[in-house]
Each structure stands twice: as structure tokens, then as C-alpha cells.
Amino acid sequence: MSDFPHDSAAARGLATCHTCYKLSPAAVQHCPRCGAHLHLRVSQSLHRTMALVITAAILYVPANVLPIMTTEQLGSATDSTIMGGVVLLWHHGSYPIAAVIFIASVMVPLSKLLGLSVLCWSVARRHATAPRERTVMYRVTELVGRWSMIDVFVVAILVALIQLGGLLSIYPGSAALAFCGVVIVTIIAAESFDPRLIWDRLGDGNE
Amino acid sequence: MRSLAFAMGAAVFLVIACMFPFMSMKAGGFENAMTLPQTALELYYNGRTALALLVAGFILLVPAAVLGSILVLLVPLIRGRNAPWLVPAGRLIFSLSPWSMVEVFVIGVIVSLVKLAAMATIVLGISFWSYVAFSLSLTAALSSLDRSYVWGAVEQVSSR
Numbered sequence: 001m002s003d004f005p006h007d008s009a010a011a012r013g014l015a016t017c018h019t020c021y022k023l024s025p026a027a028v029q030h031c032p033r034c035g036a037h038l039h040l041r042v043s044q045s046l047h048r049t050m051a052l053v054i055t056a057a058i059l060y061v062p063a064n065v066l067p068i069m070t071t072e073q074l075g076s077a078t079d080s081t082i083m084g085g086v087v088l089l090w091h092h093g094s095y096p097i098a099a100v101i102f103i104a105s106v107m108v109p110l111s112k113l114l115g116l117s118v119l120c121w122s123v124a125r126r127h128a129t130a131p132r133e134r135t136v137m138y139r140v141t142e143l144v145g146r147w148s149m150i151d152v153f154v155v156a157i158l159v160a161l162i163q164l165g166g167l168l169s170i171y172p173g174s175a176a177l178a179f180c181g182v183v184i185v186t187i188i189a190a191e192s193f194d195p196r197l198i199w200d201r202l203g204d205g206n207e
Numbered sequence: 208m209r210s211l212a213f214a215m216g217a218a219v220f221l222v223i224a225c226m227f228p229f230m231s232m233k234a235g236g237f238e239n240a241m242t243l244p245q246t247a248l249e250l251y252y253n254g255r256t257a258l259a260l261l262v263a264g265f266i267l268l269v270p271a272a273v274l275g276s277i278l279v280l281l282v283p284l285i286r287g288r289n290a291p292w293l294v295p296a297g298r299l300i301f302s303l304s305p306w307s308m309v310e311v312f313v314i315g316v317i318v319s320l321v322k323l324a325a326m327a328t329i330v331l332g333i334s335f336w337s338y339v340a341f342s343l344s345l346t347a348a349l350s351s352l353d354r355s356y357v358w359g360a361v362e363q364v365s366s367r
Binding site: 019020021022033034035036089092094097100101146147149150151152153154156157158159160161162163164167168171172176177180184187191 | 230231234237241249250253258262265297302306308311312314316319323358361
């Protein structure tokens with residue numbers, strides 16, 4: 001088991017359960033307490049994470065190019081994209097809200113994709129520098145992902161509330177589903193990255 | 208246990224949140240009120256079935272499932288009884304909770320309030336405040352639920 005630092009649980013064939021944190025021999029395969037599948041490290045973690053990151057990056061294009069909602073006012077329809085909505089709010093002087101939407105729908109997904117790529121790259125290259133900082137980076141990535149859904153929820157609320165027939169109505173656009181996809185896929189990507197891989201490389205320098 | 212108290216409170220708030228108007232708007236003599244389930248239903252009527260299911264899941268179904276699992280897990284545990292559903296309920300709580308987006312939805316409501324403030328008068332209904340209370344109590348219930356302690360208790364009860 002030279003893949004793991006020699007004083008780690010993994011080197012002794014012990015695995016923690018992801019669900020209930022019980023430490024058991026990895027050879028039993030299923031946690032004796034809660035029945036969840038046991039493994040020393042998430043299998044194919046880097047491949048899976050990168051595949052999902054690429055999927056999310058592809059979905060991110062229609063999410064920004066297609067309209068997220070259509071406003072129909074007195075018979076004339078206007079499409080608005082995510083960035084269009086941010087710019088409009090900025091011009092109306094709602095700076096804090098424009099900032100919230102910009103951070104949640106543009107900065108968070110992009111930094112998540114970038115962050116997970118950097119983490120995968122550094123683990124694949126067997127970098128041993130700044131493990132603590134990289135672990136913090138992973139935790140932040142995991143924590144902020146759900147907040148990207150704000151814009152989709154805003155569309156859902158506007159669609160439900162603004163229904164005045166021909167006078168003023170709002171309809172959902174295709175970008176909303178694509179954006180939902182981005183959020184879901186990045187959450188799964190963050191879950192499939194195993195942060196313990198960052199620390200596995202530390203043993204290399206000591207030996 | 209504190210977690211059970213918060214979970215029971217959250218269940219009451221969730222029921223109230225689904226029954227009354229969530230928010231309503233007034234513009235140019237027109238008035239339109241909506242309820243919480245309508246946010247997803249209107250998407251469905253617009254032909255966005257997948258989107259409607261996802262929104263309903265994230266703001267209602269998943270949080271309700273997490274809440275239900277906390278209740279059916281903690282009630283037998285506190286009385287020291289065993290039940291066949293303890294292990295699946297426990298696993299469900301911890302695997303579903305990342306997908307509950309109650310607090311994200313609350314921020315979404317506030318953002319849409321600001322967006323609409325220029326166009327119309329918006330009135331927040333009972334359900335909105337109830338949903339905020341639901342969001343706070345569900346977060347409190349989840350954060351006071353200690354993972355190691357719960358699984359230790361499950362192990363103890365089921366080995367008896």
C-alpha cells in the first residue's frame with residue numbers, strides 16, 4: 001500500500017464510512033453499521049470530477065447565451081439573458097442585487113469549475129505544496145455551489161407572480177434548465193472529488 | 208434532543224407555508240397572489256416539466272423528505288426503541304441534505320422583491336414568513352444533529 005502515507009488509516013487497510021464515519025477494514029466493502037459502500041478513496045475520483053467539470057462547462061454556454069426568461073408587455077416580447085439581467089439591475093441602480101446575482105450566477109460557477117480543475121491538476125501532478133490551502137479551497141467549492149440556484153428561483157417566482165395576461169406576463173426560458181444542469185453537475189463534481197487525495201502526496205516527501 | 212424540537216417546529220411551519228398565499232402583487236388595478244407550490248406548478252403549465260420538478264424538489268420535496276427522515280429517526284431513538292427504518296432514514300438525511308435549497312430560495316424571494324419593486328406593489332403573505340421560519344428551524348435541526356452521536360445511538364438500539 002505504498003500509495004498512501006505510511007502512518008495513515010488507508011495504509012493499514014482501514015476506511016471511514018462516508019455516511020456514518022465508522023472506521024472499518026476496507027476489505028468488508030460495506031459498512032457494518034449503516035450498510036453504505038466502503039472504499040479507501042473514491043474510485044476514479046479525478047476522472048469523474050474532470051468529466052463532470054467538462055460537462056458543466058459545456059452546459060454553461062447555453063445557460064448564458066439562451067434567454068433565461070421572456071417578458072411580454074402589451075404584446076411585445078423581450079428576452080433576457082443572465083448577464084442582461086445583471087446589467088439591467090445595475091442601470092436601475094440596484095447595485096447590491098446586481099452584485100448578488102453576478103456573484104451567484106457568474107462568479108460562483110466559473111470559480112467552481114476553475115477551482116476543481118486546479119485541484120484535479122495538482123493532485124494528478126502529485127504536487128505536495130499547500131495541502132491545507134487546497135483543502136480549504138475544496139471546502140469553499142463544496143459550500144457555495146447551491147447558491148448559484150438563486151437566479152433560477154427568481155425566474156420561478158417571477159413566472160408564478162407576474163401573470164396579467166396580455167398586459168404583462170413573464171415566461172421561463174431554456175437557459176433556466178441549462179443553468180440548473182450546471183449547478184447540479186458541479187455539485188456532483190464537487191462530491192466526487194476526494195479531498196484525501198490532496199494529503200496522500202505528503203508521504204512522498206518524507207520517505 | 209434539541210434537533211427533534213426544531214424538526215417538529217419546522218414541520219408545522221412547512222404545512223403553513225404551503226397553505227396560505229406566499230406573496231401577492233398589485234399593479235394598475237390588477238392583483239395576483241401566488242402560493243408556494245405555484246412557483247413549480249406555473250413552470251409546469253409553461254411546458255417546462257423538468258425545470259418544474261427540479262424547483263419543486265429543491266424547495267419542497269427534498270427538504271420535506273429530510274425533515275420526515277429526521278422525525279422518524281429521532282422519535283424511536285429518543286424512546287430507546289428499535290425500528291427497521293432507522294438505518295435507511297439516517298442515510299437519507301445525510302445524502303439528501305446537500306440538495307435542500309430552502310435558504311437559497313429565501314434569498315431568491317428577496318432578490319425578486321427588489322426586481323419587482325419598481326413595477327408593482329408586492330405584499331409578502333403569511334406563507335413567506337412561515338417559510339423563513341421553516342428555513343431557520345430546518346437549519347437548526349440539521350446543525351444540532353450530531354452525526355457520530357446519531358449513528359452510535361442507532362448501533363446501540365439495534366444491537367439490543
